[in-house]
Amino acid sequence: SFELTQPPSVSVSPGQTARITCSGDALPNQYGSWYQQKPGQAPVLVIYKDSERPSGIPERFSGSSSGTRVTLTISGVQAEDEADYYCQSADSSGTYVVFGGGTELTVL
């Protein structure tokens, strides 16, 4: 099986930079994506193909990849960014989709 590992929680003060990591053995061969989920709402795609940002997503959201890790960076964090963030990728064949366990971002 293929797993993605995220830290359970990250805390930052408003205006600072938040970095959320996601590790997985297949990530050198598969792209990572990131989703933001606020309470009671469906997830929203914020980054795909490691670093691509969908239209409508603020520029403060960025993504990067290095080896077995992908990272979501939120620059100049705002109170509205407080949410759960999930990384997502696939097994080495690309057949089976996997989500990380999620990271709760707290804006202090």
Place this chain on the structure above:
Amino acid sequence: QVQLQESGPGLVKPSETLSLTCVVSGGSIRPHYWSWIRQSPGKGLEWIGNIYYSGSTDYNPSLKSRVTIAVDTSKNQISLKLTSVTAADTAVYYCARDLEDYGSGTHWFDAWGQGTRVTVSS
């Protein structure tokens, strides 16, 4: 802008079959993949499986023996059937448009329904 709307019974008895439908509006089922994803209370996201508009499917190995996903292009909708449900299948079920990078085979989800809550209980 594509919109997805899930529907189905909110309560299913143990050992019975869960059946959900997702209607796609504002866009065509073709030429995309479509996935079902669930989220148990207080837990993370779990991919159930996907279907290509042509009808080919892939399922999460942990659920494969109980899952069937189908597509009806004439109605612009996809469906999910999950058999022999237990309390562990209690979750919010989402349908999502599933995009693929053909080079790597990686998928991601750019549009989601609002989700439908299903409780398994007698």
